[in-house]
Amino acid sequence: MNDGGQAGKCPNERLGSWFLRSGWSKGELARQVNRRARQCGAHHISTDTSRVRRWLDGEQPREPIPRILSELFSERFGCVVAVEDLGLRPARQSPAASGVDLPWAGPQTVALISDFTRSDLMLGRGGFLGASLTMSAGPALIEPLQRWLVPAPAGEAPAGAPSGAARRAPRLSGPELELLEQTTGMFRSWDAQCGGGLRRKAVVGQLHEVTELLQERHPEPVRRRLFRVTAELAELAGWMSYDIGMQPIAQKYFVLALHAAKEAGDRPLGSYVLSKMARQMIHLGRAEDALELIHLAQYGSREGSTPRTQAMLHALEARAYANMGQPGKCKRAVRMAEDTFADTGAHDGDPDWIRFFSEAELYAENAHSYRDLAYSAGRSPSYASLARPVMERAVELFGREAAETEGGGHQRSYALNLIGMASVHLLQREPEECAARAAQAIDVAGQLRSERVNNRLRRTAAGAVREFGRSGEVVHLSERLRTELPENEYARAAAG
Incomplete structure (x- = not known):
């Protein structure tokens, strides 16, 4: 099958550079392209080594090959590798396909969420939905999102259904609305306990049902509450998708959640x-984009947000600065997070979605900031020493919660911080301690459905093997990982 255009006159140096750094052979890249094409329903694609050689020589392949190559290289390197970065021509895409630059209006938001959730439920992760989306980054991501703070034109009547399609619904009772809100909180608890892979489809289904309710006309207070539930469910669907490595789908849900939060008039939720x-941008190696998003969030939440929300944003700001290698600004943001958190009460006035940000989470964020600073500074021992006691405290608090809370509490956070502690031991050249903490994390990970946890474990173990491959504890850790958490076809996508 001829899946490309005419060969170019010059070799594609950009594609060649990424290919060389990937360590793949031409045959391996061809096999991965064919496998991904089958997953997205493009069964006509049949690539071989000669075709890969022609791409490297300058041939421009037809869609969906450029999009597939972008996904594969992004997953390989843990950062956004756009089609243009590979020296390939992107296909023209509609706003719905790019997932970010969407109209800021209630009816369109409802229609987009309804259509997207329907496709997600029908096609799932093995269908065409994921491959039909691309990640946005840089100005293409930041500039459209800045409009979430722009007020609607004066006199514009809010609407919750497409023009001409609305009809008055039977009045939703207060208890019915409360049940929807409680169900959202239940899903959030399940995600923290079990990871994103177990109940993601249930959340997407619930989100679709709520948007069906928004197709009807409701009194303004009811409409805003429904949009608030919609925003929370869309955010949770995005977070669960992120947790299992479905990055473009996660970003699309986050964008739709932001639109719904604007319709709800809830800036702190936005x-x-x-x-x-x-967080997703930090995961993808785009710390500068992450910082822009955090500053946009801080600006939007100046009024109405609680100290807990503000502390969370300061802590995340520190993570971005750490990944940018800016220790002074990172430490200042850490202090701001600590000082602001000191003003929190026992969830007084906090919405349910921010109550996860406990003392343990504060320690965890700050510890990871110091750990990331250590890596940014060339494995600095001084920053690793700063991270150690803070990470130990986070592990202690999460471990206590896991032992004392019915259902195990925030199991995924416990696992992630055990892995974080293992990485600090690795920085401090303590292979036995690293292996011991990672082994604890394997025990917890076995109760989760989180590729994010599994891949951080694999990455930490791989680092330990590279540096201390003769250690018996490290060898045993590597063997346990291969046996108990075998890598699946989505594992690389969730790396980081």
Whole structure:
């Protein structure tokens, strides 16, 4: 099958550079392209080594090959590798396909969420949905999102259904609305306990049902509450998708959640959605984009947000500065997070979505900031020493919660911080201690469905093997990982 255009006159040096650094052979890249094409329903694609050689020589392949190559190299390197970065021509895409630059209007938001969730439920992760999306980054991501703070034109009547399609719904009772809100909180607890892979489809289904309710006309207070539930569910669907490595789908849900939060008139919730988008950008190696998103969130939440929300944003700001290698600004943001958190009460006035940000989470964020600073500064021992006691405290608090809370509490956070502690031991050249903490994390990871946890474990173990491959404890850790958490076809996508 001819899947490309005419050969170019000059070799594609950009594609060649990424290919060389990947360590793949031409045959391996061809096999990965064919496998991804089958997953997205493009069964006509049949690539071989000669075709890969022609791409490297300058041939421009037809869609969906450029998009597939972008995904594969992004997953390989843990950062956004756009089609243009590979020296390939991107296909023209509609706003719905790019996932970011969407109209800021209630009816369109409802229609987009309804269509997207329907496709997600029908096609799932093995269908065309994921491959039809691309990640946005840089100005293409930041500039459209800045409009979430722009007020609607004066006199514009809010609407919750497409023009001409609305009809008055039976009045939703207070208990019915409360049940929807409680169900969202239940899903959030399940995610923290079990990871994103177990109940993601249930959240997407619930989100679709709520948007069906928004197709009807409701009194303004009911409409705003429904949009608030919609925003929370869309954020959670995005977070669960992120947790299992479905990055473009996660970003699309986050964007839709931000639109719904604007319709709800809930700026603190919108800021929370932006914080999740910032975490995703840090994960993808785009710390500068993450910082822009955090500052946008901080600006939007100046009024109405609680100290707990503000502390979370300061802590995340520190993570961005750490990954940018700016220790002074990182430490200042850490202090701001600590000082602001000191003003929090026992969840007084906090919405349910921010109550996860406990003392343990504060220690965890700050410890990871210091750990990231150590890596940014060339494995600095001084920053690793700063990270150690803070990470130990986070592990202690999460471990206590896991032992004392019915259902195990925030199991995923416990696992991630055990891995974080293992990485600090690795920085301090303590292979036995690293292996011991990672082994604890394997025990917890076995109860989760989180590729994010599994891949951080694999990455930490791989680092330990590279540096201390003769250590018996490290060898045993590597063997346990291969046996108990075998890598699947989505593992690389969730790396980081």
